[in-house]
Amino acid sequence: MKELSINSSKSNDMFSQIQACIQGELIEDWGESVLTFNNTIGKGSLRTIDFNWGISLIDCNMKLTEETKLIFESQDLAPIEFIFISKGYFEYSENNTDDFTKLEQFQNTIISHKRNAKKTFQFPKNEHLKINFIRINRKEYLQKKNNNVSQLNQLLVSLFNDSKGEVAFKHGGSFSLRIADEIKLLNNVDANSGMLRSLSLEGRLYLILSLQLLEHKNFEENMNIPEAISKEDILKIHKLTTYILEHISDNISISTLSGESGLSPKKLQLGFKILYSKTVNEYVRQLKLEISKDYLKNSDLSVSEIVYAIGIKSRSYFSKIFFEAYDILPTDYRKHLKDKNTALR
The missing domain is CATH 1.10.10.60 (Homeodomain-like)
Structure with a gap:
């Protein structure tokens, strides 16, 4: 099994450390950083975009040749991560234990680990993976005018206001094809470059984030998918x-x-x-x-x-x-x- 340790929660720093490991090609243009690779490690691409108020996007489309652990050891306050898998699966663990939670295709997942706790993502080999991470730096986001965090349910309000990172949070919610369709549109924005592309990407990202927050609200209010519809x-x-x-x-x-x-x-x-x-x-x-x-x-x-x-x-x-x-x-x-x-x- 291949292991990679990441000691920063900032997207660009993470990308630099991942690039050093997988030896891919990093291209930066119009605020987007895209890392592509095709070697003995596997084949695929990873993209990151930073937006205002502490919101960033990381998405990946890849297939790895061996099982890979990504271990995060940053001392920073962990971001709140909204995760959606359009294809494949991977596993998540806090404190780098053997107690892993499987994150599945089309399932809405929200996580945030305690400060100083190790977070581990374990990716399978020979599995086509398409994964989106919308990450929110809570301190920056709370500075946004009209952030309306107080209108969320109590669980998320507490999480956003946890400025010391004292609480671990994990939500494995309902399965949603609506979110999957919106992510497909996000990944196929047809504007080539510049302001039009940036605005299109940001608009799609906020729509997806709102759908993920809505799923969490419905889940907590027992309005999730009825048992009549299975995975x-x-x-x-x-x-x-x-x-x-x-x-x-x-x-x-x-x-x-x-x-x-x-x-x-x-x-x-x-x-x-x-x-x-x-x-x-x-x-x-x-x-x-x-x-x-x-x-x-x-x-x-x-x-x-x-x-x-x-x-x-x-x-x-x-x-x-x-x-x-x-x-x-x-x-x-x-x-x-x-x-x-x-x-x-």
Whole structure:
């Protein structure tokens, strides 16, 4: 097993120490630091971005060739970490003991360890890992005007106000595909650089953080996912979203999705309602509309061709639901984009 000790809680210092170990290439641009590696240790990338008021993002997309321990030995006040795993799993321990907690895919997790306590992350080998860490330096964040920390539940209020790091905190919450979808959008922000990209990333990060705080609130108030939806059901529904995307031009019915997933129509509807706050049909329709917007913006397909490509039979029906969703007709939306691009030239 490979072990790496980190003696700082600051993102840039951590990255420098990790780079020294894995010998990757570190590129810094527009406030983002990206470390990529492809060697005997494994293959992948890690990214860090620092925002105002003590908030930072660390995300990783990697596969390691051997089991790896990351041991944090900093004397600093530990950040509050909001962790979400989109792919794979890893284990967490405080005080570097053999008592590890498994953090699972799609589970909302919040941790903060005591000052002077060792924190250990143990990553498996040959497992594709996609992990996001949103980290909050509580002292800096409390200086933010209108931080509204006092509006959180008592557990989190106490944690934010624990300026001496006297309390260890660990929340292994519900499973959420809504957060997974928002993280996917965070990792695919299409602005290339500069202010637009920075604002897009920061906006997405705050949205994800708010969803993670909301999950914690619901969990503590016993409003978490009912027992009728198991982890296995959640994984099946997640696979269905890929199936829907790949068959967007088809007539996607509930009975088709039921047969594809092995879940009953009732459980499908319950799962989509809990995880996406939409019925199955609402989810499919929304996805078709989002894809149609992309076609209108980035292709030369006619509206009729787009209607066919997303599996809607009637152009008039498409125009109706597009207008209901975006308050503009598809033809006017495309014209608006062309006029805007012409004005910029």
